[in-house]
Amino acid sequence: xxxxxxxxxxxxxxxxxxxxxxxxxxxxxxxxxxxxxxxxxxxxxxxxxxxxxxxxxxxxxxxxxxxxxxxxxxxxxxxxxxxxxxxxxxxxxxxxxxxxxxxxxxxxxxxxxxxxxxxxxxxxxxxxxxxxxxxxxxxxxxxxxxxxxxxxxxxxxxxxxxxxxxxxxxxxxxxxxxxxxxxxxxxxxxxxxxxxxxxxxxxxxxxxxxxxxxxxxxx
Amino acid sequence: xxxxxxxxxxxxxxxxxxxxxxxxxxxxxxxxxxxxxxxxxxxxxxxxxxxxxxxxxxxxxxxxxxxxxxxxxxxxxxxxxxxxxxxxxxxxxxxxxxxxxxxxxxxxxxxxxxxxxxxxxxxxxxxxxxxxxxxxxxxxxxxxxxxxxxxxxxxxxxxxxxxxxxxxxxxxxxxxxxxxxxxxxxxxxxxxxxxxxxxxxxxxxxxxxxxx
Numbered sequence: 001x002x003x004x005x006x007x008x009x010x011x012x013x014x015x016x017x018x019x020x021x022x023x024x025x026x027x028x029x030x031x032x033x034x035x036x037x038x039x040x041x042x043x044x045x046x047x048x049x050x051x052x053x054x055x056x057x058x059x060x061x062x063x064x065x066x067x068x069x070x071x072x073x074x075x076x077x078x079x080x081x082x083x084x085x086x087x088x089x090x091x092x093x094x095x096x097x098x099x100x101x102x103x104x105x106x107x108x109x110x111x112x113x114x115x116x117x118x119x120x121x122x123x124x125x126x127x128x129x130x131x132x133x134x135x136x137x138x139x140x141x142x143x144x145x146x147x148x149x150x151x152x153x154x155x156x157x158x159x160x161x162x163x164x165x166x167x168x169x170x171x172x173x174x175x176x177x178x179x180x181x182x183x184x185x186x187x188x189x190x191x192x193x194x195x196x197x198x199x200x201x202x203x204x205x206x207x208x209x210x211x212x213x214x215x216x217x218x219x
Numbered sequence: 220x221x222x223x224x225x226x227x228x229x230x231x232x233x234x235x236x237x238x239x240x241x242x243x244x245x246x247x248x249x250x251x252x253x254x255x256x257x258x259x260x261x262x263x264x265x266x267x268x269x270x271x272x273x274x275x276x277x278x279x280x281x282x283x284x285x286x287x288x289x290x291x292x293x294x295x296x297x298x299x300x301x302x303x304x305x306x307x308x309x310x311x312x313x314x315x316x317x318x319x320x321x322x323x324x325x326x327x328x329x330x331x332x333x334x335x336x337x338x339x340x341x342x343x344x345x346x347x348x349x350x351x352x353x354x355x356x357x358x359x360x361x362x363x364x365x366x367x368x369x370x371x372x373x374x375x376x377x378x379x380x381x382x383x384x385x386x387x388x389x390x391x392x393x394x395x396x397x398x399x400x401x402x403x404x405x406x407x408x409x410x411x412x413x414x415x416x417x418x419x420x421x422x423x424x425x426x427x428x429x430x431x
Contacts, residue, residue: 119310
């Protein structure tokens, strides 16, 4: 979707504030939010792609106003309601509805190090020849899906060069919507800064963007 | 609110505390009550990223690459395996690529679409990395962004920006500063900052004890 989250190249966002000796979490609720998101994610009711899309669905004004972990809370609540883990009435009251089914077991502290160490690889070991070879010229497709996509607006319809093939990965555009993993090759595509931004860009500078097969066409 | 008290639908949403701290507290107690969350697991997750996994991991990788040219080569060609040699990997570091700075090339990592970041070697990202200014400007004005971080690059240095749009996570291998020839691997690691491994700074001798 052409949301405000797709920020590459936008102007007017202001200066960057680099806080010295920044804590990992600024307030305890941020850490609790972080923990809740992963503890609930461990039930496998939604994918990382679905989570990203849920955050993108926050209205643009709220997206820009909210603090980072506030967006996580908002998205977590929506995902839990959608998947039936909680009801909206329960979230609003803060207490479980009488007779509501209990889902268990919850993620335990003992399982946390295993979950962190294993991660959740998005690569898939499926056969399939890559459509593009290293060094090949490609054009990012000019497409504007209303759902989730990881093809940023600033590279659409631009010419680039395949720099390397990362392997086969789950395709976010379908996976975020429960439409299957549709695994396909992901490439690092090199764009010159001038192709993206015109003559204002420095002549030698480049931007590398990781793009799935379906985002590309031969140039 | 007791269930006996009828309330108009318009008011229902106001029952949700607007303060995020209250909202999260209420959500946590609900999920614990429903058996969906074990508080000890939340404590363990928080402790992991506050105390166990952070930029010191990445700094050890960088220092090893500086002292061991064969390791450096492995790191640049198969980062996952080379990083795993030091015991790091897992969540948000499943697919790593390491990019090397040279006198004529400077690498900068961003995620314009959200906040993708190599947790396994750098921990959780700082606020500026997730902020709209950094995400919007890094790809269109990387030199301006670097200048804001105090790094002025000559025109003949190529700036290469890596936008983390997929599940690959990037770590910058900074240049080893001059005057560090006699330092141990451990002392070198102490010089390497988080910012240098994202690409918004260089490693310098004066940075020791700076950003964790």
